[in-house]
Amino acid sequence: MTNKHRGSCLCGEVKYELSGDFQSFFLCHCTRCQKDTGSAHAANLFxxxxxxxxxxxENDVRTYQHLxxxxxxxxCQKCGSALPTIAESIDSVVVPAGSLDTPISMKPTAxxxxxxxxxxxxxxDNVPNYEELPEQVKS
Ligand SMILES: [Zn+2]
Ligand SMILES: [Zn+2]
Structure with missing residues (x-):
């Protein structure tokens, strides 16, 4: 039996499915991934x-290939959410972890x-944690 994983973009226009197991899971802190995600790192499953x-x-999926x-x-061209990208040179699909709707059992590889x-x-570790939006942000 193969594992099924499902994912989608924020606006819900694009939905996808993966049949099979992930091979690796990398948290990439490179400067390209910082720009690309607008955050500290990318979280990509392969x-x-x-x-x-x-x-x-699928017609709303756009791919940017960096020179x-x-x-x-x-x-997604409608909402900008990250979606899976085929990397032909390594015969892989690179899946942004946050785009998945099904649980990820794999822990990051590195x-x-x-x-x-x-x-x-x-x-x-010393930054305060709140379960939800804290009062001081709402007011
Ligand atoms: Zn979308
Ligand atoms: Zn990177």
């Missing part, structure tokens, strides 16, 4: 390319490009 099936909205590099990003970490991401 699976065999042929496990991906678009269920709906002279393997860095690519697919996204953090990579940590030499490029944004300095604000260091020592976050």
């Amino acid at each position: 699976a065999k390319a042929n496990t991906l099936t678009w269920l709906q909205g 002279n590099s393997m860095h690519a990003k697919s996204f 953090k990579i490009f940590v030499s490029r970490c944004a300095n604000w991401t260091k020592n976050l």
Whole structure:
């Protein structure tokens, strides 16, 4: 039996399914991924390319291929959400972890490009935690 995973974009226009297991899960801190995600790092799962099936909205998927590099990003043209990208050179599909709607049982394989970490991401253990939006932000 193969594992099925499902994902979608924020606006719900694009939906996809993966049939099969993930092979690796990398948290990439490189500067391209910082730009691409607008955040500290990308969280990408890797699976065999042929496990991906678009269920709906494939025509709204756009892919940006960064010049002279393997860095690519697919996204919904309506809402901009990150979506799976086929990396032909490694016969893989790169799946942004946050786009999945089904649980991910795999733990991250590794953090990579940590030499490029944004300095604000260091020592976050001491930052206050709130279960939801705190009062001081709402007011
Ligand atoms: Zn969308
Ligand atoms: Zn990266």
